[in-house]
Amino acid sequence: MTSTDGLRLHPFRGLRYAPDRVSSLTAVTSPPYDVVVRPDGVRHLETADPYNIVRLILPQAPDPATRHRQAAETLRRWRAEGVLAPDDRPALYVYEQSKGGLLQRGLIGALELDGPVLPHEDVIPEVVEDRAALMREAAANFEPLLLSYVGQGDGGGATGVIERALRTPPLLATTTEDGFAHRLWAVTDPAELAAVDDDLAIRHALIADGHHRWATYQRLHGEHPGDGAVNPWATGLVLLVDSARHPLQVRAIHRVLPHLPLDAALAGVGDAFRVRPVQGPLDAALAALDEAPGNAFLLSSGPERFCLLDRPDAALLDRTVRRDRPEAWRGLDATVLHSALLDEVWRVRDHPSEISYLHSPGDAVEQAAKHGGTAVLMRPVPERTVRQLALAGVTMPRKSTSFGPKPATGLVLRVLDDSA
Template structure:
């Protein structure tokens, strides 16, 4: 693990999502890049700016606190989750007590910058994404909620279709709280914001900062797509990379482009400089993700200090950046159960190891910290 990174603390059970009073951008402004101005520097002016937007109909405040069932559809994939204020005021003393499991380490400076930004904004501007395997009874409760007409529905500027239900009924909220209490969840997106939540809670205990905005998705119900994040390595030759893989015990075979790309699966990586192509079989990956094998056994053989790594969310992006002086590493998509197993057995994945998609558009649900 990079010496500049640390593992953020673990929030303790019971897992709690608390009702809050949401601020929402007007539908025509959700996902609109111009709307980012409302959340931009100077951050200390964001609360005032949002108040002005509410006065002019560019945003609104819900009339009472609620948990929200938020469903969004993007690119044909529908994701549904429960949005609330995640209680972060208690830290786990043992693995069995852990409610929230990070799967990557974080850079403390980045978390600190985010904490300072949120403190100046007096706002959680977007939920972190959590995934779990929810109990059947919770799916039944949320199914009852979503069979009713949504409180808000619209198509935003990005093309995401948004549907939102506010849950305020006390009995239903109590049932949800009971069903969530023993759950454990994995952070899908927002490790640094999660760490910022913890820092703010430590700085302001007993206040609204005892919680941070989160969206909990049932990976059994409407799963997020778990994709790979590919790498390029400036300043390294493809031959050096292939030899390092062989030195790590992998079977490295030179193939044509089509055959190499066809070999990219749960047991193979692909190395290329856009002219030569290698399929790499590390061996047994049943207890280790391919991306961890790459960082722990291959990159450490290349240079001291480690080579600079650049990240790409698609094969096309990685190939476009690959060249004779910047070879690319195409990685297989991780498996959710494998990731969860690695994390719950005490392991971590390298930085930018997973890409959970799609993420909700900015501005659908925000949490003000000033009691609005």
């Protein structure tokens, strides 16, 4: 390393599915835990293959302690049976995702937790506690976070290492249900690993996806102090993507309020926002949301009913939105939603039992209809705004953004009890 002030990405012995023990790699992979729609998505994945990774990331049992213990026992059993097997040598893993004209490549490794990594969103304590209990019990990182950094963008440094790896046969290749093709390579050559070290030594990273898992890594490191070179708990599994080479996509994350019917939500709004019905279907209603000036939200109780909220009352915003934050933060749709609507108008607690966060607008509308509640559909935040606030040390409201494409879960795992 030429510096200790940048990112330090360590190779590790990846734990991967043995192809001859599963029906297919596609059948055992999953979206990240917080993208899986529960319970329907969990059931779908569980029936895809008896060894689907969802049994580790979202185990099903009556209480949390049993769920976490069940996941740990399942991991131990699959390792003992050879369903999951470690690679022979520590490696950094080149990971490629592609679909149509979209291409993303990055490096998967064990990142030291005390490096310059910028969060941009708040987290939900209950989710961090649940993830920490799961990782603590299993002593494993099941899925990589998605981090972005601004590299050379010219084929040098870590990007050059990635592109040279592409000239060799991949460890695996599969296409998942969402149409994304995935390929993975192992980088073990000391000279190539040193090139990655030298490049990342002057970089900082932005957490694109995985704030709760990053907070979980930090909590567990606090329980297991020690240097990242020798202590596996001082590092966490991440995918690092050079956004100068492969710009990430930014999408919105939507809310479902299962206990607030749409009529009650609209009655509560009163004159605080302008309220207008808009015509479906969903794509047309979302287009109306995109065209709305200023802060705006699309409410829905199902695929037949949509209402647009915009033009918030200035006095309401003045009374509810914090003044000690930059104007860019005060003007975020998520800030206005949580400060003015959820906290003040609707009095809905930001708790998993009261608010669900879904990445797909269609899933959000479907869940609202299923529970007789309200879907609040959002617009994405530009990446430049996210990075601007992160560099200023200002965190956005939780679940403000969805960066992607997200890494598939199940292609490579990391265990902490025998990491090399």
